[in-house]
C-alpha cells in the first residue's frame with residue numbers, strides 16, 4: 001500500500017481502559033463525552049471503515065487492549081496486523097505506571113519497523129483532565145521522554161489529550177492531516193479566498209467529524225488552540241440539535257469586535273470565516289461564501305486525489 | 309427578594325447552587341462539604357436578575373429554630389424544600405416539609421412553597437413513568453397531611469443537576485417572585501404575534517435561567533436548544549470577540565447577535581437587550597426574511613422592559629424613603 005492509496009489503514013492501540021474506543025466514538029460516531037462511561041472493553045479488533053472528505057477512506061482498527069489480545073497481536077497476528085499501516089496511534093493512560101504498557105508500545109514500534117517502515121507514529125498521553133492543570137506539562141514531558149526512549153529512534157509525535165476538552169480535536173486534526181495527499185492545494189486556495197473577502201482568517205472543517213482540515217490566517221491571534229476549541233463547540237452543538245431532531249446548518253455570531261460565519265461549504269466540509277472589519281457587511285461576506293462553494297468543491301477533490 | 313433553600317443533609321441543596329450559580333460541573337459536586345451554617349448567595353447579574361438565595365444547613369429543624377433563622381424565614385418570598393428522591397422512604401422528610409409549611413405560613417403568609425423532588429436521574433429513574441409515579445406519590449401524601457389545615461398547596465418540580473430540569477425549575481421559581489413577569493409576558497406575546505415567532509425567551513446569560521417567556525407552554529427541547537446556543541455564543545465570543553485586557557463580561561455587548569439555522573426550517577435568533585440579558589427566539593425560516601422588522605420590535609420590547617423595571621426600582625426606593633421618614 002502506498003501513501004497515495006485512498007484506503008488508509010490506521011491502527012489504534014494501547015492498554016485496556018486507556019480510552020481508545022471512547023475517543024474514536026466521539027470523533028467518528030457522534031458520542032457525547034459522558035456517553036463513553038457506558039462503553040465496555042473492546043473484544044479483539046473492531047474494524048470500521050470511515051469515509052472522510054468525500055473520497056478518502058480510513059480503515060480504523062480499534063485493537064482491544066486486554067493482555068491476552070495483546071499477546072495475540074505480537075505473536076500469531078503480527079504479520080497481518082502491522083502490514084500496510086499508514087498511521088499507528090498508541091494511547092497511554094497518563095496515570096498508568098504499568099511497565100507492561102511501555103513494553104507493549106515497544107513491541108508495536110518493532111513490528112511497525114519490520115512491516116510498515118513508512119508509517120507515521122502518534123502517541124496520545126490521555127486522560128490529562130485527571131491531572132491538576134499546573135502539573136499537566138510536567139506529567140506530559142516525563143511520559144514523552146519515556147516514549148521517545150522506547151521508540152527505537154523512529155520519529156514519533158506525542159499529544160496530551162482528554163475527551164473533556166479540545167485537546168482531542170487538536171490531536172486528531174493533526175493525525176488526519178497526514179492522510180490528505182495534497183493538502184497544500186487547499187491552503188493556497190484558502191489564502192486567496194481569505195484575501196478576497198478581506199477576512200482575518202478562514203478555516204475548513206471536515207463535515208461529519210468537524211476536524212480541522214486546513215486554515216489560513218491573515219492576522220495573528222494569541223490563542224493557538226482556537227480552531228480545536230471551535231471544533232469542540234460546534235460538534236457539541238450539533239449533538240444538541242440532533243436531540244431536537246434537527247440538523248445544524250449554519251451560524252453567525254458577532255459582537256462589537258468581530259463577526260464569525262460557520263456555514264456548510266462543499267459536500268464534505270464546513271467553512272468558518274472570521275472578520276473584524278465592521279465596515280464589511282455580513283450579507284456581502286455571506287454572498288462571497290456562497291459564490292465560492294462551487295469552486296471549492298473542485299479544490300477539495302483535488303486535495304484528496306491520488307497522484308498518478 | 310429572598311429564597312430559602314431547605315431540606316435534609318446531603319439532599320443536594322449546595323450542589324444545586326454550585327452548579328447553577330457558580331458554574332461548577334455536576335460531577336465535581338460529589339465532594340462538596342456539608343453546609344454547617346446559613347449561607348447567603350447574592351445574585352445580581354443585571355437589574356432583571358436580582359435575588360438572594362439562603363442555603364440552610366441540613367441539620368436545621370423548624371421546631372428548634374433560633375431567632376436568626378426565624379428572621380430569614382419571615383423575610384423570604386419563597387421556600388424551596390429539596391427532597392432526595394433516591395433516599396426512600398420519604399415519610400420523615402415529608403413530615404418535616406409539612407411542619408415547615410405550617411410554621412412558615414403562620415409567620416409569613418405571603419410566602420410561596422415549592423418542593424424539588426431532586427436527584428431524579430440515574431438508573432432508578434430512566435423512564436418517565438417512574439418519575440411521574442414518584443411525583444404523584446409525594447404530592448398525594450403531602451395533600452393528605454395538610455388536608456384539614458389552612459395551608460397553601462405547594463408546587464412540585466422534578467429536578468436533577470445532571471440535566472436542564474434544575475434550570476427550568478429555578479427559572480419558574482424566580483418568575484413566581486418577580487412581580488413584573490406578567491407585564492413582560494404580555495409584551496412578549498405581542499412581539500411573538502407581530503413577528504410570527506414560534507417561541508421567545510428572555511435569558512440571564514450568566515445562569516442561563518429564563519426570566520420571562522411568552523404564554524405558550526415551555527418545552528424542554530426548545531429551552532435546551534436556546535440554552536446551548538448561549539453557550540456557543542459566549543464560547544465563540546471569548547475566542548474572537550475579546551480585545552486585549554478586557555474582562556470576560558464584556559464579550560457579551562450591545563452588538564451581540566447570533567443566528568443559527570437548522571435544516572428543520574427553524575432559525576434561532578439571539579439579541580442582547582440589557583447587560584448580560586439576551587432575548588432568544590425560535591422563528592420559522594420563512595418568517596425570518598424581514599429581520600429588520602424583528603429587530604425593530606425587539607427594540608420596542610427592550611424599551612418597554614426597561615421602563616417597567618425602572619418604575620419598580622423607583623417604587624421600592626420611595627417605599628424605603630417613606631419608611632425611614634416615619
Ligand SMILES: Nc1nc2c(ncn2[C@@H]2O[C@H](COP(=O)(O)OP(=O)(O)OP(=O)(O)O)[C@@H](O)[C@H]2O)c(=O)[nH]1
Pocket residue numbers: 014015016017018019020021022023036037038039040041042043063064065066126127128129130161162163164
Ligand atoms: N477522565 C477521563 N476518562 C476517560 C477519558 N477517555 C476515556 N475515559 C474513560 O475511560 C474508560 C475506558 O474507555 P474505553 O474507551 O472503553 O477504553 P479502551 O481503550 O477502548 O479499552 P479496551 O477496549 O479494553 O482496550 C471509559 O469509562 C471512559 O469514559 C478521558 O479523557 N478522561
Ligand SMILES: Nc1nc2c(ncn2[C@@H]2O[C@H](COP(=O)(O)OP(=O)(O)O)[C@@H](O)[C@H]2O)c(=O)[nH]1
Pocket residue numbers: 315316317318319320321322323324334337338339340341342343366426427428429430467468469470
Ligand atoms: N444523582 C444525583 N446526585 C446529586 C444531585 N444533586 C446533588 N447530588 C449529590 O448529592 C450529594 C449531597 O449534595 P450537597 O449539595 O452537599 O447536599 P446538601 O447537604 O443538601 O447541601 C453530593 O454528593 C452531590 O453530588 C442530582 O441531581 N443527582
Ligand SMILES: [Mg+2]
Pocket residue numbers: 020021022040041042062064065
Ligand atoms: Mg475499546
